[in-house]
Amino acid sequence: MHKPIAIIGAGGHAAVIADLLRKTNRQCIAIVDRQDTSEVSDIHNAPVLSEEHFLARYSPNDVELALGIGSLPYQNLRQKVFERFVLKGFIFPxxxxxxxxxxxxxxxxxxxxxxxxxxxxxxxxxxxxxxxxxxxxxxxxxxxxxxxxxxxxxxxxxxxxxxxxxxxxxxxxxxxxxxxxxxxxxxxxxxxxxxxxxxxxxxxxxxxx
The missing domain is CATH 2.160.10.10 (Hexapeptide repeat proteins)
Incomplete structure (x- = not known):
């Protein structure tokens, strides 16, 4: 059985990933963004949590991750975020x-x-x-x-x-x-x-x- 997924990021690419998760019957339990809004995101009807709050609530044993950060030329934010969470033990399926x-x-x-x-x-x-x-x-x-x-x-x-x-x-x-x-x-x-x-x-x- 698949673990639930949290999406890292809350922009346009995150919305596309959220739709992909819905169509593959994967449960999204959180959207991880820079700030904790304590509100339910319209991306996937899931709460928006800051990274600090997310890490306090969930471990790699509880959840898998999907990067909702897109990729543009001449910047490597997506790579940096991916590598940071991998070092914490999280899996990106x-x-x-x-x-x-x-x-x-x-x-x-x-x-x-x-x-x-x-x-x-x-x-x-x-x-x-x-x-x-x-x-x-x-x-x-x-x-x-x-x-x-x-x-x-x-x-x-x-x-x-x-x-x-x-x-x-x-x-x-x-x-x-x-x-x-x-x-x-x-x-x-x-x-x-x-x-x-x-x-x-x-x-x-x-x-x-």
Whole structure:
């Protein structure tokens, strides 16, 4: 039997995660935000607790966590929060929307989130804390390293490697066999046809730095 889940964060991404939990019949018992409002959140009809209050009430034995903090280029708040709670012993289960299409032999790390309409094909891997966002398409043998975000509508063709903390903007296309370095950023709507170095931003058709 699954443990209940608390959502970390109370913004737009948290609302999407709350909907995913409802559709997968997972119980949300709290929203963890910066301040304790002592009110029930409209995100998931659950109380909003400060981190201090949450940790005083719940332990890793009681609850699992889902990150409701989104991921944007050039910032690593999501990664920092994930790592902080992992060090406290909490588990972030992989969450897959029932309207996603995921091949049988996919390897998911902790805290992976696969949103509605996403497709992940055979022999691909998603490491810890990866977001495969709405209607993103990941083809065969792709390797997406930790803390990366594949934004809505983006396409990864086969054998693509995405480095740690990379961000692929909405509607971008990464062609067959391309490697994106750690911390790289691909602008929305770009088409990437060659490898991208770490901590480099590319955009355009074809994408250039």
């Amino acid at each position: 992989a969450l897959v929307h029932p309207q996603a299409i995921v091949a049988d032999n996919i390897c998911f790390g902790n805290g992976v989130q696969v949103m509605a309409g996403a497709i992940i094909q055979a022999n691909s891997q998603c490491a810890d804390n990866v977001i495969i966002n709405t209607k993103a398409s990941v083809d065969h043998h792709c390797h997406i390293h930790a803390h990366s975000h594949i934004a809505p509508g983006s396409v990864l063709c086969g054998n693509v490697s995405v480095g740690n903390g990379a961000f692929i903007g909405a509607g971008a296309v990464i062609t067959q066999g391309v490697s994106l370095g750690n911390g790289s950023v691909v602008g929305a709507g770009s088409v990437v046809v060659s490898d991208v170095k770490s901590n480099t931003t590319v955009k355009g058709v074809p994408a250039r730095s």
